[in-house]
Amino acid sequence: MNIEILEKSLTKEPKFRLTQIKKALFQELIDNWDDAKTLPKSLREELKKSCPLEINAKILNDSIGTRKALITLSDNTKIEAVLLSHIDNRNTICVSSQVGCPMKCSFCATGSMGFIRNLNKYEIIEQVLFFARLLKEKNQKVTNIVYMGMGEPFLNYENVIESIKILNDNNAFNIGARKISISTCGVIEGIKKLSNENMQINLAISLHAPNNILRDKLMPINKKHRIEDILKAVDNYIEKTNRRVMFEYTMIKDTNDSLKNAQELSLLMAKKLYMLNIIKYNETGVFKSSSDKRIKDFMQILHDNTVKLTLRHSFGSDIDAACGQLATK
Ligand code: SF4
Structure with a gap:
């Protein structure tokens, strides 16, 4: 599927056609142009040739509440996306913003895959569309989106923001901005730009270390964007938007999970609109996950220091579908 071609095919059509097409594609979730009854037959025939609606995807893994899909794009590159179904009927799609990631x-x-290329806005949307069609079969809908799959969203800023506009558009997916979250490893330019967007979306920072020495080892971007500079950008974002910011901290055994680390983290996180999300690490080979006992003790220290925090069990850890851990093997 290549929806980008669609806009080019419509240059001679009246403007309302695009609205009709958006409704057919993203609300009725048609997978065949014959079902787009609001369009003239001649246009449907043309679109069948220029813009086929099949998505080249397969479900890689299916576990309770979690499905991971491998999507092959028109240039044969591959990305992964994940559907997380919650017991309260929420369905969150974790989307990729790049093929691979340069952040290492x-x-x-x-x-570890390296970086191949940025996704265009429709390739991001295609991931949501794939799962939206699957959910439709069960009379369910996509309710939440997290930009937490492959890639660093702020390195593909324009396409990410444009894709959010389609998700948010009430003629398209109509997903509320507050149900959409972007997770960054700390690209300061992106945080600054987002604070000027006047969008009600959520910002999350992948922190994963409470000091620069450790973060340098885990996340090479830290050599460019130091923790104190990221937090300064976050504070400016909060001042402008008055929105809460989520920090993600994945618990890695004998790496970032000492009780001293918990004390250091407490000093960084004890701010009014900061929220900490502790994540159980999804083991990918080199590193191991902290024990449940260590996670409990670590969290207790944060709690005693009045840090607002939640524990997230790494969704889909049994299918390699947790945050930042998608890779086309
Ligand atoms: S954690 Fe996120 S930013 Fe870091 S390499 Fe993985 S996908 Fe890229």
């Missing part, structure tokens, strides 16, 4: 975080499977 040492604990991340995607990082």
